[in-house]
């Protein structure tokens with residue numbers, strides 16, 4: 001046991017107050033002050049510093065069967081988060097460690113240490129563990145190494161290329177040996193970012209229309225791999 005700092009007793013969490021119809025509005029959520037429970041044996045208390053808001057969360061706001069359970073009405077939402085361990089009753093995770101875990105949407109989370117992964121912030125800043133080193137990065141990596149493996153010399157096309165998954169996918173495709181990496185995104189600011197920051201060879205603005213023509217121009221010899229992000 002190495003609980004050296006007492007946990008904050010009060011916390012705030014965001015609960016699902018009602019199921020949205022169409023786009024969510026602030027009325028669908030409720031900010032509630034709660035008491036932080038004492039950690040049990042093998043548990044840690046995390047002060048969340050970053051959380052991820054991902055597209056799949058909108059699906060979880062509906063009461064519909066999916067690969068992941070819907071959010072419960074009146075309960076705190078959850079999802080990827082990173083934070084600092086402020087109390088620990090687990091030998092494997094010391095106080096002061098930065099961890100990633102799945103209890104976002106709240107200021108403080110009490111969870112089993114086994115459900116948290118210690119993040120090395122000397123290697124990359126904490127929020128990177130919700131992006132390139134988190135599930136979005138893993139999604140891009142699995143897609144381009146398992147689902148549609150990129151081979152040396154491939155021409156790769158990525159849609160939603162300025163997004164969390166697509167921006168990593170473009171850079172990974174290059175590392176995996178792609179000869180040409182093309183991305184599409186909505187608007188000139190994003191297409192400029194694809195070229196200047198993410199190293200794409202060509203960028204297509206799908207809001208300009210003429211997608212087949214733009215794509216044919218960017219990939220005159222065709223495409224080997226398409227990642228629909």
Ligand SMILES: NC(=O)c1ccc[n+]([C@@H]2O[C@H](COP(=O)([O-])OP(=O)(O)OC[C@H]3O[C@@H](n4cnc5c(N)ncnc54)[C@H](OP(=O)(O)O)[C@@H]3O)[C@@H](O)[C@H]2O)c1
Nearest residue numbers: 054055056135136139160162163164165166185186190229
């Ligand atoms: N986040 C994860 O860990 C994860 C894991 C597995 C799978 N996925 C899936 O991968 C996809 C991308 O996720 P992400 O985290 O990269 O999302 P993101 O960063 O939010 O990017 C999504 C992008 O999709 C485009 N988009 C939004 N609405 C659209 C619409 N109605 N029609 C066409 N394009 C639209 C927008 O880009 P433009 O306007 O530039 O086109 C937007 O920036 C999602 O389908 C997600 O469910 C995500």
